[in-house]
Amino acid sequence: MxxxxxxxxxxxxxxxxxxxxxxxxxxxxxxxxxxxxxxxxxxxxxxxxxxxxxxxxxxxxxxxxxxxxxxxxxxxxxxxxxxxxxxLSKLPAKIDVSPGDLTVTVSPSVRTQDINIEAEKRGLMYAPDPSSAHVATIGGNLAENSGGPRGLKYGVTKDHVLGLEIVTPEGELIRTGGQTIKNVTGYDLTKLIVGSEGTLAVIVEATLKLMPKPPAVKTMMVSFHKVRTAGEAISRTLTSGVLPSKMEFMDQACVRAVEQFQPIGLPVDAAAIILIELDGPEEALRIEQEKVEAIMEEMGAKEVIIPESDEEAAKLWHARKQVSPAIAKIKPTKVSEDATVPRSKIPDFMDRLQTIKEKYDLEVVAFGHAGDGNLHPNILCDQRDPEEMKRAEKAVEEMFEAAIELGGTLSGEHGIGTMKAPFMEMELGDAGVDMMRRIKRAWDPHNILNPGKIFAEKGQKLVLRNE
Amino acid sequence: MSNSLKQAYDLTFDCVQCGYCLPACPTYETMESETHSPRGRINLVKMVAEGKAAVQDLEEPMEKCLGCMACTSVCPTNVQYGEILENAKEVLDESKPSGRLESFLFEDFFPSKTWMNRLGDATWLFQQTGADRITNRLPWNLPLHLEAFADIMPSMPSPVKRKRRAERYIRRRPAVKKVGFFTGCIMDSVFFESNESTIELLLRSGAEVVLPKSQTCCGALHAHSGKKNKAIELAKENIAAFEEEAFDYIVENAGGCGAQMIEYPSLFEKGSRWHARAVEFSNRVKDISEVLVEIDGLVFSKPIEQTITYQPSCHMTYVQKVVEPPLALLEKVPGIRLQELERPGFCCGSAGVYNLVQHEDSMDILDVKMQDVCQTGADQVVTSNPGCLLQMKLGIKREGMDSEAVHLVDLLMQADPAPRSLR
CATH class of the missing domain: 3.30.43.10 (Uridine Diphospho-n-acetylenolpyruvylglucosamine Reductase, domain 2)
Structure with missing residues (x-):
């Protein structure tokens, strides 16, 4: 013992x-x-x-x-x-909304969706909406700096944290930040801890920012003959003065997989589709919707569909949610990446994915939060086939290289953890990683908090095979 | 690797460990550990198959699974959890010799009409002599926590009345539908009156009701305990019993039995003769509520001025996927204020014999359920399965509530159903 x-x-x-x-x-x-x-x-x-x-x-x-x-x-x-x-998921649940301050103080064990539900009861919202929000805890979201579709308009978890209560690796209970929007007292330890993946401190409480809940939303679905046009249409929309709350992309393989899994009538002949959600006052939405429609027409979109009822709109968003299970039917093992590129580079990134797919003879599909360049290329393979998994490992590595060459990053919202640690230097350079290591050493001299994450150990490689 | 372990192992690869099942799982909520979650259990099966964990490591987590199947309704990758669970139970069953009480229960007790009659008779005698009222004061405990259930058993009709039941009932000629009634073991012994109500509702709806003599236990308890061979044997007997006449429906009033009978085809190899017969059989299996809604032959004249809540059977919801019909029937009864539960899909903890063999864990789950039930302020709690019915009665007693738990068919009988007049 x-x-x-x-x-x-x-x-x-x-x-x-x-x-x-x-x-x-x-x-x-x-x-x-x-x-x-x-x-x-x-x-x-x-x-x-x-x-x-x-x-x-x-x-x-x-x-x-x-x-x-x-x-x-x-x-x-x-x-x-x-x-x-x-x-930490068994800590007592606490969701304390201060409507007057537009803040909420929470324990790390509560599910992210429950925070939003409490906020909505007071006409407010907690904006970050990772698709696992009904399961994942806010503690995990803070540690990983999770995103979600609404990240396009509202930013990710770190943009909504005002203060934290943490336990340092040496066992001190301290507070960072505070309760106010403006706070420049000293180093911003709050932002350092959020996204540090549990390597610097254990978060035991957080004060989060709430926003007014938009009074209305409007959904549109646009299909395209070419992926490149879809990418260009996204850029054009975002520079037109309209900022949608979500712009979700699905490539043809995803659309077909969903239609095979649970047919709802998506255009299987389109090269790509984009699901758009606009939010704001009803009157503003009407104007914005017309503007987006005009842009899409001008760009030569294949078709613009505006659902007539909330149920119809919900169906489209349900289809987007079905992508994950639907593509799992192609092959059982899903290697889900979140390499992110500047949004104007999405068409180039899609081209690179196609090349990688052919080179390694793998099933690769792409979907995700295209509005902010955060695509989710997924490799569908079978864990029981070590040879295929080996090809998948190489393909992932090349995806990272492609993203970085295009000015992007290894991870938009999932975090580095064990899987992307070997690629840190590729993006940050030796000196860049070394500065991070120094921070880690200063905080955690005995390296007890979540060792083996973010920083690769000597000779560490991406391994997807079961050994 | 044994055949059952291999089968379970292959299915575990559909699980991507996303954790979406966690919020749906009652034991994850009450036992507060990943070990007692669907994802945890699936992973353990995988670990055992890969030789990393031992079969014994699987025992507690699997035995503490309710088998409610709520996880299957939220699983994004459609993992066949039911099959994994049953195969894992088989692996456990193979790994240890079954005790005498267990083999008696599964080999002799449940499939036997004689034993079920004895159970009914004994309950009647127990109640007639007043013995049920003194068990609480006994200085020792009955096995399997039976004392907890002693004074919630429904009043039993005498053995004479039960013997007088016919095999065929017809009132309207020609009948609108010909129904084969699956009586069930527990339903027909402990809840005999609810079976009588079921027959009566069908007759008043204009159906002919036949109770095939050679029917037997549905085999659900056997399948859920890893006794697949016995389950197959019982399935064959029932399939044959209901082939004797051309029934429009095979009607049951127990969600657990219905779910098992709907899944009979999965017990046989695809393409085999028995598989085809099982498909024929399961296509006609319907819950009583579905049939009453489909025939639509009743009008309810006597108002029930009460608040009613409905606790659905998990197997009816998640396996048979029958959700709306009981609610539709309740809405037809004048006067009823239907107050739905906040989480109707959360298991009550009855789960076959779970509330006997895992009594404490079952009570923890029941406590969660009863909080929800109390909130509704219901005068009557309606259920659609004998296990849930007993469990709700127990919950009401434990909470000291002034409410009743009833089977849906008995509630409908309170509202004086009459044949819809033919125009």
Whole structure:
């Protein structure tokens, strides 16, 4: 038995420690690849218990991996070096809306969607809307700096965080930022922690920004003969003075997969479609819709469809949601990437994807938040075929190269975690990564918080195969 | 790797571990760990098949699964969780010799009409002698927490009355539909009166009702416990029993039985003769509520001025996918104020014999359900499955509520249903 296990147990009053084999295996994975067995899972029930676990881990130099609902697509909560999985999803749920301040203070365990539901009861909204918002915890969203379709207009998680309460790797409970929109007191530690993927601190509370809920929304679907035209139409729209809340792209392969999975009458002969959502006052929407329609016509769009009812619109958005399950029918293993390029480069990126697809003889489809350049190229393969998985690994690497060459980035919203760590230098350069490592060392001298993430270890490569 | 493990293993690859099943899973909510979630269980099956975890590691998580199938309704990749679960149960069943009580329950008790009659008789005798009122004061506990259920059992008709039942009923000639009635084991012993109500509602709707003599237990409990061979044997007996006449519908009033019978084809190899017969059979299996809505032969004249809530059977919702018909029938009864539950799809914790063999866990789930039920302020809680009915009665007793739990058919009988006049 580990010498830290007993003192760990002794300091928990309400929380519990799980060490049965079945439990360890159940916290060995997330929604990405690979499984790693922890030595213990600790489910904390209050902030003081978090402090206890971290202090002890720092004393015994045991790795700790903060975890929410385990929906991470980049390996954030994976216990790659054994040690302790710190389950924060069982902390008491707290959603304190201050309508007068347009803020909400939350515990990390609440589901992101529930924050928005509470906000909406007061005519407000919490803007970030990752598609897993009904499952994922806000703690995980903060750690990974999650995005979502509405990121186009409203930005991502980091743009909505005013302050945090965190436990540092040395076990200090501190506050960063505050409750106000404007705050320039000292370094912006809040922004440093958000998106640090659990490597610098454990978030135990957050104060988030709320916005007025737009009074109305309007959906449009536009289909195109050519992917390039679709890309150009996006740029043209965004420079016309209209800022849609969502612009979602689906390539032909996605459209066909959805139609085979659950036919709703999408145009299977189109090279690409874009789903647009406009939000704002009813009167403004009418004007904006006409403007977008005119642009699409001028650009030579194949067809513009404006749903007549809310139900019709909901059907289209449902179709967008069906992309993930539908493409899983092509082949069972989905390697989902989120390399992001400047929006004007989307057509070029699509061309590069096509080349990669042919070169490695793989099923590659692309969909996603095209309005902000955040595409999700997905490779469909079969984990049971090691040869194919090897080709997939190479294809992923080339996708990253393509994105970076086009002025983009490895990850728009999923995070680096284990999977993209080997490619950090490609984007940031040696000195760039070194500055980040120095920050990590200053915060976490014993390297106990989420080791093995963001920074590649010597010789680390992307591995999608089960070994 | 055994055949069942191989089958389960192959299906685990459909799971992308997205976690969308977590908010739907009752045991994940009450037991608060990934180990007791669908995603966790599927992963454990995979780990066992890959030789990383041991079969014993699978035991507790699988046995604590309700099998409610709520996860299948939210799964974006359509994982066949039911098949994974049943195969895993088979793996567990193969790995340990079954105890004497277990083999008695599954081999002799459930499929047997004689034993079911004895259960009915014993309950009647128990109630007649007043023994049910003293069990709470006994200094020892009955096995399987039966004392918790003693005073919530419905009043049993005498053995004589139960024996007097005919095999064929017809009132209107020609009948509008010919119905084969699947009586079920528990329904026909403990809830005999609800079966009588079912027959009566069908007759007043203008149907002919036949109770084929050679029918037997549906086999749901066997299939869910990894006893596939016994389940197949029972399925064959029922298929044959209902082939004796050309029925328009095979009607049941227990969501659990209906779900099992709808899935009979999955017990047989595709393309086989038995598979074809099973398809023929399952196509005609309908819940009583569906048939009453389809025939539409009743008018309800006596108002029920009460608040009513409906607790649907999980297997009816997620496997049979029958959701609207019970609500449609309730709406036809004058006076009823229908107050829907906030989370009707959340299991009540009955789940076959779960509330006996996993009593404490079942009560934790029931407590969550009862919070929701209390909120509705219902005078009557309507259910569509015997297990749910007993569990709701138990929940009402535990909460000290002033409400009743009833089977849908019994509630409909309270409203004085009359044949819709032929014009």
């Amino acid at each position: 580990n010498d830290w296990l007993k003192p760990l147990q002794d300091g928990l009053i309400e929380g519990r420690v799980l060490t049965k084999n079945a439990d360890l295996y159940s916290y060995s994975f997330d929604a990405s690849f690979g499984e790693y067995l922890p030595e213990a899972v600790v489910q904390v029930k209050n902030k003081q218990e978090v402090v206890h676990v971290i202090r002890l881990a720092n004393q015994y130099k045991v790795p700790v991996y903060p975890r929410g609902a385990g929906t991470c697509l980049s390996g954030g909560p994976l216990p790659v070096h054994g040690g302790i999985v710190l389950d």
